[in-house]
Amino acid sequence: MSGARRLRALFHPQSIALIGASDNSGWSLGTFNNLRDHGFPGRVHLVNHRAAQVHGEKAYRALKAVPEPVDLAYVMVPTDAVLPVLREGAGLGIGTYVILTAGFGETGSEGARREEEIIEFARERGLTVLGPNGNGFINAAAGITPYGLPIPPPLLRGPVGVVLQSGGLASSVLSFAQSRNIGISLLVSMGNESMLSVADIVRYLVDDPDTKVIALFLESVRQPAEFAAVARLALAAGKPIVALKVGRSDKARHTAQAHTGALAGDDNVVDAVFRQLGVIRVRSLEDLIITAGLLARGPLPGPRLGVVTPSGGASEIIADRAQDEGLELPAYAPETVAALAAMLPGFATVANPLDVTGYVVVDRTLLGRALEIVTGDPGIDAVLLLAELPRDEPADPALARALFGATARRVAASPRPVVVVSNALTDITPVGRAYQASTGYPPVVGGMEHGLSAIGAAVRWSRAYRDAAAAAPESSSLTNVPGSLPSARTAPSGSPGISVTDLPGTPPAARTSPSGALSRTDLAGSPPPSWADLPRADPPGAGTGATGVWAEDRAAALLASYGVPVVPSHRVDDEDAAVAASVAVGYPVVIKAVSGAIAHKSDVGAVRLALADEPAVRDAYRAVRNAARAAGAGDAGVIVQPYRTGGIELITGVVRDPAWGLVLAVGLGGIWVEVLRDAALRVLLGGPIGPAEVRRALGELRGAAILRGARGIAPPDLDRVADVVARISEVAIGLGDRLESLEVNPLLVRGMQVEALDALVTWRG
């Protein structure tokens, strides 16, 4: 049976056995009541090996005593009894199980062993298991609710699929959705995800016709590659995923040897990968449901909002929030202004946001008529109407119904999406729900604060959706299908170990080929191997177990061998050689000690800059050797390089995130990374990223203005920068699974010249 059919079977049982049903268990009673109260159309069988009656109904002593076929076993027995239940069920041909019982992997290694045991059995016998340690699911669309915690009535059916890694939140999510009159299709509490993962359920929901949008509560993404693959499917299918991912407060991970590790803290990586995958990240339960509810109605075509309100104060709140969300409130077109001016009272000011004034108290049609005019404005993408549903039965229900009906018709006839937003976040009451139902009034988004968050998110998702549809092959991280995940597990041999590297310091201006891909002669004098060409062999030393850190000379040579432009560098063994090398590269020069034992050379005095003549070079040679010795690096190597001044220092690094794999970080050097931690991240899920995506990443930096040429600094050639950074991401992927991090810091940019001045590679070991 295919995965989709197995899940369909799991979520659509026609009979359910509650195994371990007991009057003493809140879970048992809750599940039984849920099935009864929310209209499960099939049969419920109670199994208790001691009691003949549970919850006032007949109970069976064993599963095999149940006289009818059972589709789904809902298992609440003690931990030790779970495997026997599965055995019995498998013997009876029961294929699908929800295991509520805890005491498995979440409790430690002994529990993990037990969990492994039951899942191995389930796999062998072809059983489908949700859980263990999960509360089950709520198939609202079909009225099938085997769920262990209370489901607040009424259970509203609707377009939102919900997947929770914390089943305890289900009641809150359902209550809140209900208060917004937002219905759900299917809610699943994942438990330990031993067989079925979040990605599996999302994949099911992507294909589920009852589900228009998917809302996730995530503590951790346990199967990142699968999650990424299914997120891409969802985006391609136009089904938005909205996620509340907790753990923002976790300490950023620090990798000792590279700055990049600190920049790419776990939570920043989550932000980056979600953005790359078109997953909308929200920070509250309210935003999760409100945003999902809005997106269930389809994309929003663009950021230009026309706003219609009956209040100046509310208009200003909306203007502030719109700016927060990157939304625009363009001036209305002349014809819109003229029509509004003709219709509104003389003391009204026609502007966007529009305040039709308190005169609505006198003429209650004012707001609807203004809405109709604004929906015709050619310069806006969507309309925000600030309006309230009645909370209690109004004094004149017929008039109210007529007004709501008129607005509903205007919204339906509008050539642009209309989003109705209430002032503050209060429940849509049963009276309000009834008015919506009877007048066809559109959904009302809950309050300006969360409403503008949702509109902002919807606009961003809609853009990601369009971009994904239109994506060039270049943006591989978004459009690659799961099967194309890179399998490069090896690294080049031979090329590192070169002791003197002398790549041209000022390579010819390199241009990208029309496709945006690197051409073979782009970066240096010699044609670089392309990523796909990288030889498949262990990096030198890996075979002998040597790991740790490759300091500047080896790292730079490695980069140079793959066409990354690197500052010319001569390794020298004595003072005379240092002087000769200085003459060769031209004064002034830099002298550095290089050793895997010294990650931050300048901190230990192992770098001397701006050496202008022979005596300075001789002094410096001795000084850095001594400094390296003092730092415990023994007889470190010494290199001579030309001294570069001016330009802009970038940092480019690729570091391995424990969940998401290689992550590229680019940022400006100096205080930008050291104090501000200003870096743009891209997770290399789908392979290296292209130059166009690098340019987008650079544009996200807080210091992006520097790159556009701040006062007194020549603007760098960003196409060239993007080529080099993209190349670095290629090289990192090509280095395979043993790579921990690859960092170029600084990458110096002077106009068209882009050059790695220093580099560091660390290997896992």
Place this chain on the structure above:
Amino acid sequence: MSGARRLRALFHPQSIALIGASDNSGWSLGTFNNLRDHGFPGRVHLVNHRAAQVHGEKAYRALKAVPEPVDLAYVMVPTDAVLPVLREGAGLGIGTYVILTAGFGETGSEGARREEEIIEFARERGLTVLGPNGNGFINAAAGITPYGLPIPPPLLRGPVGVVLQSGGLASSVLSFAQSRNIGISLLVSMGNESMLSVADIVRYLVDDPDTKVIALFLESVRQPAEFAAVARLALAAGKPIVALKVGRSDKARHTAQAHTGALAGDDNVVDAVFRQLGVIRVRSLEDLIITAGLLARGPLPGPRLGVVTPSGGASEIIADRAQDEGLELPAYAPETVAALAAMLPGFATVANPLDVTGYVVVDRTLLGRALEIVTGDPGIDAVLLLAELPRDEPADPALARALFGATARRVAASPRPVVVVSNALTDITPVGRAYQASTGYPPVVGGMEHGLSAIGAAVRWSRAYRDAAAAAPESSSLTNVPGSLPSARTAPSGSPGISVTDLPGTPPAARTSPSGALSRTDLAGSPPPSWADLPRADPPGAGTGATGVWAEDRAAALLASYGVPVVPSHRVDDEDAAVAASVAVGYPVVIKAVSGAIAHKSDVGAVRLALADEPAVRDAYRAVRNAARAAGAGDAGVIVQPYRTGGIELITGVVRDPAWGLVLAVGLGGIWVEVLRDAALRVLLGGPIGPAEVRRALGELRGAAILRGARGIAPPDLDRVADVVARISEVAIGLGDRLESLEVNPLLVRGMQVEALDALVTWRG
């Protein structure tokens, strides 16, 4: 009659006349219904000069026809008829008026004239007027509701005073407060504030025993000094002010001549002044009411929260939000851990935040018992209990009531404040309200998202309250009473105009006196005048109408004359003098052209740095003269200064905000201000700020780490920096009302040496 008594009379009428009452007016009907439906205990008289019956009641043709005394006239007549109504009312001895009628200052100059006319008449006759163009007030405490827009029932009485600059928001505010079961004392819609301002109403609420906290919706603060004074009174009285101030999206104001203007954009100034005054700024209607509701219960003693929840997922959401708000979740004390471990099921993990686990379904007392243990923890300041009120009548009301009652007793007995927070923001339903009332259950804060915002704000307010109580005289901006606003309206004479300034370049290490105040010999060799000593005379040129810009030499001389350390500077008139000056200050030197016509000298080539010998000085002299001429500065002056390298560049400026007066901005130079706009602001409302406050301001900078000594930079003497910056704020205030801005950029800090390298003063024209 005192202001307080007049307002008391306004808000406590025993009879109200609705003047301009009409069946055709929604406002009239609304006001009439509000008075009837919300239990106004006095008499309502309807006045309409044509109709004998309005709203089904007898109407009088004129005010004088009303047979009983009228305490409050609620005026809804056409604009032109307002003054005649006031005349008639004054003649009848009616002292208080709400004017709903619009068409006054908000419509332009003709309306402003009309408004001036009525307010002048009211002043003459000693009338009290709220409005015009305002909806009135809702005195919920006394059941007096002359308000022109619908008041949703039920109107809950409680501790929150509300002042709105947008009357249209009243319904939303009341609905939302009601949904949180938060009552109000008095709500006032301000209208045009022609006689009564927000500050007046806040002052009344500070003294109002029914009001524990004050919630404001502000579009602009029309009387900043009065507002500041009353905000200080509120803080001193322990009555929190929470404000939703819109206009965040307004473009930051740019003052052409000084960077400081861009740093001190209007909205940043509002942030700064609110922080200085202890006013809590929120960004949503939800936060306004939820935060006010929480603060109505008193201060929170500190940021250390103990969290008790029944859900791991919720615990993680709370942990994330707590970090956002600067709250701490310390580990529980060993005795707390032991007690929790003994009580909770074995599979629970004892931690803060605490998840008592889904076992609450089995043992519903678990949460309450855990709460009781955690409230005893000595290492926390307050407890957050995650819990829900019932939305609908529970299946077993007696059990539910017992559980809520038990929790209520535990909260009442807790030695630490307990804040109950619900999962998401849904209404407290009538059933929930009834449970609260019958069990004494504490207020429930609405949802984790807004709840944590409110707790964070409450902790910050509580700190400001304690700080204000404990403030040393030094923090004049917080503790000065309104009467002590500086009256310095004049500036020194005589001192500027000096053409050669030669203050010591390396003044002796200056220390603050023990009180933190500047001693007379702190800053330079000669004793500086103290702020109070500044001579009271116009700055030179002011008398003759000369204004504009004072460039470096005049500005620096002015600063130096008041003891601000300034780099030595020689004004020279020819090449030979330049060489002589260079020898005097020592090579290398800087040569600059100085002219009021050149604000940014380096942009036009009028600065030459690092001149090492005589030929370089001669070249540079000619070059900067030519550059200045080319920039239109004619025969600009030329100055010679020593060339300083190394150290940290600060920018310190004082700029005049149109609303709040002089604002001090301090920041780090270079990209910090130019790209990141990283500056800390202090509004100089109560006089200059002291060195301790300057140190706090420096600590707020994003780049504060630089000041603690970033890698490779010697840490500056921050006491010395604080003294100099405080001195600059003194000088700015002493320069009087004509000062537009005073900027020192850069203020160079090298260890203990702090020196103004350049300065600029602009005067108001």
